[in-house]
Structure formats: structure tokens, C-alpha cells
Amino acid sequence: MEDKKNSNSILLTIIGVATLLIALVGATFAYFSATATSADQSIQVGKLNITTSLEEASQKDIIPTKWDDTTMDNNKNNDNIAKFTYKVMGTGTTVRDAVYDVKLTGAVIMQETVNNGVTSSEQGGDKTQVIYKLVKNDQSVIANGNYNDIISGKEIVHNQSITGETNDTYTLYVYIEENNQNQDKLQGATVSATLDATAYTPRITSE
Amino acid sequence: MKGYEQRNSGNKILLAVIGATTFLTAMVGATFAYFSATHTSEKQEITTATASLNVTTTNNNVKDIRPIVWNDVEKEKDTNKEVVKIEVIVTGNSTADGQYSLYLNEPEITLNEINVSDNDDGSVDDFKWSAYTKEGTKLKDPTSFTGKKTKEGSTGVLIPNSEHNSYTKKYNANVPINDTYYIYVWAENSAKEQNKLQGVNFNVTFTAISTTKLADE
Numbered sequence: 001m002e003d004k005k006n007s008n009s010i011l012l013t014i015i016g017v018a019t020l021l022i023a024l025v026g027a028t029f030a031y032f033s034a035t036a037t038s039a040d041q042s043i044q045v046g047k048l049n050i051t052t053s054l055e056e057a058s059q060k061d062i063i064p065t066k067w068d069d070t071t072m073d074n075n076k077n078n079d080n081i082a083k084f085t086y087k088v089m090g091t092g093t094t095v096r097d098a099v100y101d102v103k104l105t106g107a108v109i110m111q112e113t114v115n116n117g118v119t120s121s122e123q124g125g126d127k128t129q130v131i132y133k134l135v136k137n138d139q140s141v142i143a144n145g146n147y148n149d150i151i152s153g154k155e156i157v158h159n160q161s162i163t164g165e166t167n168d169t170y171t172l173y174v175y176i177e178e179n180n181q182n183q184d185k186l187q188g189a190t191v192s193a194t195l196d197a198t199a200y201t202p203r204i205t206s207e
Numbered sequence: 208m209k210g211y212e213q214r215n216s217g218n219k220i221l222l223a224v225i226g227a228t229t230f231l232t233a234m235v236g237a238t239f240a241y242f243s244a245t246h247t248s249e250k251q252e253i254t255t256a257t258a259s260l261n262v263t264t265t266n267n268n269v270k271d272i273r274p275i276v277w278n279d280v281e282k283e284k285d286t287n288k289e290v291v292k293i294e295v296i297v298t299g300n301s302t303a304d305g306q307y308s309l310y311l312n313e314p315e316i317t318l319n320e321i322n323v324s325d326n327d328d329g330s331v332d333d334f335k336w337s338a339y340t341k342e343g344t345k346l347k348d349p350t351s352f353t354g355k356k357t358k359e360g361s362t363g364v365l366i367p368n369s370e371h372n373s374y375t376k377k378y379n380a381n382v383p384i385n386d387t388y389y390i391y392v393w394a395e396n397s398a399k400e401q402n403k404l405q406g407v408n409f410n411v412t413f414t415a416i417s418t419t420k421l422a423d424e
Contacts, residue, residue, distance in 0.1 A: 032419045034260040034299065037312070037359050040410035041264050041293045043334070043392050046271030047406045094271040096288060201273045203396060204280060204289065 046095035050088065050162060050199035057082040057174070064178035064186075067133070081175040086195050090166035093199075100199040102157035102170070104143075106132065106150040111188040125176075125183035127151075130191055133173040147191070162199050170195075256303035260384070262415045267292040274333065274396035274404065277349055284391050291392040297376075297415045299384040306375040307417035309388065310363030311336065314410055316354035318403040329403030333395050336411075338366045341387040349395075360414045366390075378417075 065080035075081055088100060108127045130147040134156055143156035160168065172193055176186055272289045280287045297309060316331045323329070331354030338347040346367045357363050365374045366388065378384050392411065394404050 032256055032258050032301075032303070032305075034258040034301075034417045035360060035414060036260040036262045036297075036299075037414040038262040038264040038295065038412050040412055041266050041291075042270075043291055043409050043411060044270045044272065045394060045404050045407040046273050048273075095273040096271070098273075203398075204275050204287075 047092055048095050048098050048162075048199055048201060049092035050090055050100055050197055052089070052195065052197045053087045054193075054195055055085040057084045059083065062175060064129070064176040064183050066178055067131070067173075067175065072135075075173060078175075081173050082191070084172040084174070084193055084195075086170040086172055088160075088162070088166065088168045088170070088197050090162040090164055090199070093162060093164045093166070095201055097204065098162045098199055098201050099159045100157070100162045100197050101155050101159065103153045103196045103198075104132065104134070104150050104156045104172070105153035105194045105196070106130075106147045106174075107192045108147050108186075109190040109192075110185055122182060123184040124179075124181050125185035125187075129177050129179065129183060129186065130189075131175055131177045132193070135171045135173070137169055138171065153196075157197075256301065256380075256419060258299070258301040258303070258305060258417055258419060260297070260299035260307065260415055260417050262309075262413055263296045263298070264413060265294050272394060274394045274401050276396045277335065277337075277393060289393060293390040293392065293411065295388040295390060295413050297384060297386045297388070299378075299415075299417065301378060301380060301384075301417065301419065303380050303419040304378070305417055305419040306377045307384070307415050308361075308375050309366045309368075310360060310414045310416070311338075311366060311390065312359045312363040312412045312414055313353055313355060313357040314412075315356040316352060316407065316409045319405050319407060320403070323402045324400060326400060327403050328397050328399035329401035333397060333401060333404060334392070334407075334409075335395050336390055336392045339389045339391070341389065346388070359412060361416060363414060366413075384417075 059079060059082040062080040062082060065078060067081070068074040068078075076083070086102075088102070090098070090100075108130050110125075127148040128146045132143075132145060132147065132150070133141050134143040136142050136157075145154070145156075157170070172195070174191055174193065176183065269288055269291045272291065275287070275289045280290065284290050285292060295309070297307065299307075316334060318329060318331065332351035334352040334354075335349045336347075336352065337345065337349045339345050350364070367374055368376045376386060390411075390413075394401070
């Protein structure tokens with residue numbers, strides 16, 4: 001009877017200890033958790049777009065002439081001053097603080113010989129007498145020079161603001177500056193102009 | 208007369224057997240016929256702890272960003288128009304002590320492939336983020352996005368907590384959780400053509416996970 005009681009006690013103790021052990025081991029994994037996720041936050045990068053158009057000059061067979069510094073309308077109506085209309089647009093641009101530059105590259109192709117009864121040594125005329133003037137939005141002249149300066153291209157517009165609404169019109173005037181001397185070498189010459197616009201977003205620095 | 212004696216003896220034996228049987232039955236019956244008494248105590252209730260958690264986000268509504276040099280604008284990051292500032296607020300309550308971790312869930316990022324030159328330098332890791340406390344303490348240095356979406360939650364990128372320089376924030380039972388973090392997102396200027404970044408859109412989310420099991424100190 002005593003032996004049976006003792007073995008019962010031992011069995012119960014073992015069961016109790018085992019239960020306690022299981023409870024202790026179970027306790028390291030038995031925690032509560034909660035999870036929450038936020039709504040979407042949108043990150044959106046802007047766009048930069050520039051388009052240009054250049055209309056061919058209507059004037060042909062121009063002769064040397066003078067530029068009127070006083071009355072702009074006289075220059076507009078002067079048939080010996082070639083006019084190119086150049087447009088710069090930023091349609092589709094959404095970034096802020098974007099700007100554009102315009103580079104003018106020009107060429108004067110002169111005839112090799114001009115036969116008009118004047119000796120070669122007496123003939124005058126060269127690329128420095130072919131003049132360009134750039135007017136923005138039909139206002140004042142913002143750039144000018146001669147064709148010798150733009151053989152390799154020259155930046156004539158710098159740091160102009162461009163947005164989605166930009167629609168700038170430039171008029172490029174080209175003429176032969178009359179110098180009251182023989183300029184026959186420029187007879188029959190072909191004058192060309194190429195305009196390249198580049199838009200970019202400059203680096204921002206803290207004020 | 209002798210038959211009467213024998214019959215008497217048989218009856219006595221029978222009676223004895225019956226008596227013994229009855230006694231035995233009584234004895235056996237007696238092992239089931241015990242006293243018993245019960246008493247039921249008052250009902251004792253045990254409640255388990257509860258934990259609630261919430262993550263809300265707002266941003267400064269900056270759109271159409273373009274590449275910047277973070278070092279140039281960090282001091283004015285709260286007002287710079289090319290930096291998206293996201294406010295992340297973690298709130299909650301628990302009836303037991305615990306801790307939570309906050310994750311930024313990596314989004315999938317697809318670059319622009321239209322009108323880009325072969326020399327374009329734009330890449331996904333130009334997109335960066337940095338984390339600060341509400342008080343302005345930096346929690347995480349500028350970190351690039353990978354561009355590969357992670358599952359929301361514990362596979363995201365952990366946002367460090369300034370306390371104990373760890374990745375968890377402890378809370379006490381019955382003390383409301385109310386923590387604010389600022390996450391800044393921008394496109395880093397590499398000083399090269401990055402037209403691959405033009406028009407890129409992606410969304411960022413955050414997940415907080417709390418447990419009532421405290422991490423080992």
C-alpha cells in the first residue's frame with residue numbers, strides 16, 4: 001500500500017514538472033502582435049520637354065543695306081533684311097526652374113569668282129559684313145554679331161525660363177551691312193542659319 | 208427426528224451463507240456509500256492583454272520633382288520644392304509592455320525609356336530617402352531605393368529608432384503610443400544626363416509591427 005502510494009506521488013510529480021516545463025518553454029513563443037500599414041504616398045518625377053520650329057526666310061536676292069536703330073518697323077519692312085521666325089515651346093514640361101539656351105550656327109557660302117568687270121583685288125566683301133540680330137517676342141534686340149563669329153556656333157540666348165506654357169518667338173534678322181565700298185565678293189552668296197535649343201534643370205543650391 | 212436435525216443444520220448453513228452474502232453485499236455497497244460535500248468558489252475572471260496599432264501618413268504634396276544635390280538642400284529640406292516630405296505617425300495602445308518596429312516598404316520602380324540617349328546616367332538608385340525624428344534627429348542616412356518591391360512588413364527596410372540606437376521602440380502598458388517620423392524622398396543629381404528619371408512615378412508605404420515580447424537588452 002505504501003509502495004503504491006509512493007509510486008503514485010512520483011508519477012504525479014513527474015507529470016507536474018513536465019507540465020511546468022512545457023508551460024515555460026511555451027512562454028517564449030506565446031506573445032501578442034499587431035501590424036498596421038499606411039496608405040500609399042506618391043512620389044512623382046517631373047518632365048522637361050522642348051520643341052522648336054524655324055520658318056525659312058522669305059527674302060531672297062538681298063543687297064547691302066543699313067539697319068535702322070531708331071525705328072524697328074523700318075527694319076521689318078526692309079526687303080533687303082532677311083527674317084527667320086524661330087519658336088521655342090515647352091509643352092509637356094512640368095518641372096520647376098528649368099531654363100534653355102539657344103545656339104546659332106551660321107554659314108556664308110560665297111561664289112568663287114564674281115565676274116562684273118572689277119578686278120579681284122578691288123573686290124570687297126567678307127563674312128564679317130554679314131550681320132545677324134536676334135529679337136525676342138517682337139521686342140528689343142537681345143543678341144547681334146557677324147557671321148564670322150558663328151561659324152562654329154555661338155550661344156546667343158542663355159538661361160531663359162521654360163515651363164509648360166513657354167511659347168517664345170524669336171526673329172533672326174540677317175543682312176549685309178552696307179559700308180559704301182565694293183562688296184562684290186558677297187554677290188551670289190548663300191547665307192544659312194541653324195538654331196539649336198537646349199533645355200536643362202540647373203543645380204539648386206541653398207540660399 | 209434425525210431428519211429434523213439435519214434440516215435444521217442445512218437451514219443454518221443457508222442462513223449463514225445468506226447472512227454472509229448480505230454482509231458482503233453490504234460491505235461492497237459500503238465502498239460506494241460515502242459522504243461527500245462540495246463548495247463552489249466565486250467566479251475568478253482572467254483577461255488577456257490587447258494591443259492595437261495604427262500608421263497614418265501625410266505628405267507635403269510636392270510633385271514633379273527633379274534631381275537635386277541633397278547636400279545642397281538638406282538644411283532646407285522641409286521647404287524645398289524638390290523634396291517629398293512624408294509624415295509618418297505611429298499610434299496605438301497596449302495593455303502590456305512591448306515594442307514596435309517601423310518599416311519602409313520598398314516599391315517597384317520602372318524607369319523612363321523614351322527619348323533617352325545611350326549615355327544616360329539615370330538609374331533606380333538615384334532615388335533616395337532619409338529618416339528623421341520629429342525633433343530633427345537623423346535616424347537614417349540617405350539610402351537608395353532598390354526598385355524591387357518588398358512584401359509589406361518585416362521584409363521592408365527597418366527605420367532605426369534613436370533610443371538605444373536600435374531598430375525597435377519600446378512602449379509601456381496603458382501608455383498611448385504616439386510617435387512621429389519624417390521621411391524625405393528625392394532624386395539625387397548625378398551631374399550627368401538622367402532623363403531615365405523623367406516622369407517616373409511610384410508609391411511608398413510604411414508598416415509598423417508591435418509585439419508584447421520584449422527584445423533582449
